[in-house]
Amino acid sequence: MIHAADVTDAVDSLWGSLFGGATGFVMLAIYVLVVVALWKVFTKAGYPGILAIIPIVNTIFLIKIAGMSGWLVLLYLIPIVNLIFAIVVAIKLGANFGKGGGFSFFLLWLLPFIGYFIIGLGDAQYRRA
Numbered sequence: 100m101i102h103a104a105d106v107t108d109a110v111d112s113l114w115g116s117l118f119g120g121a122t123g124f125v126m127l128a129i130y131v132l133v134v135v136a137l138w139k140v141f142t143k144a145g146y147p148g149i150l151a152i153i154p155i156v157n158t159i160f161l162i163k164i165a166g167m168s169g170w171l172v173l174l175y176l177i178p179i180v181n182l183i184f185a186i187v188v189a190i191k192l193g194a195n196f197g198k199g200g201g202f203s204f205f206l207l208w209l210l211p212f213i214g215y216f217i218i219g220l221g222d223a224q225y226r227r228a
Contacts, residue, residue: 133212139219140164143196165191166227189214196223 137151144164151157159169165188174184186208193203196218206214217223 129212133215136212136215136219137161140215143219143223144225161192162188164195164225166195167191193218195227196225198223 134151134157137157138148141151141157141160141164142148146160146164150160155172158175159172162171163169167188171184175181186204189207189211190200190203193199193207193214198207198218202214206217208214
C-alpha cells in the first residue's frame with residue numbers, strides 16, 4: 100500500500116534533483132542571460148528594459164514588439180497552439196528587426212538566448228512592420 104507521505108517524499112526528491120544544485124544554477128544563469136538580452140531588445144524597441152525581468156510581463160511586451168496585441172499571450176496556455184504561436188511571434192519579431200525567417204526560427208525560437216543577444220547587441224534596428 101502506498102502512503103501519501105511516500106508519494107510526497109518521492110515528489111520532493113524529484114523536485115530537488117531537477118531544480119537543485121548544479122541544474123538550478125545553470126537554469127538561473129540562462130534566465131539571467133535571457134533577461135540581459137531581452138533588456139537590450141526592449142530598449143531598442145522603445146520599452147523600458149526593466150520589464151524583461153518579470154516573467155509573464157516580458158512575454159506580453161515581446162508579443163507587442165512583434166506587432167500583435169498583448170492579450171494574445173493567453174494563446175500560450177493552449178497546448179500545441181502555444182508552439183505554433185511562439186514560432187509566429189519569433190518570425191514577426193525577427194521581421195521587425197530586419198531578420199529573415201531562418202534566423203527567427205532557429206535563433207529566436209530554438210535558441211532565444213543567442214538570438215536575443217544578436218538582436219539586442221547587434222546593429223539591428225527596430226522598425227515596426
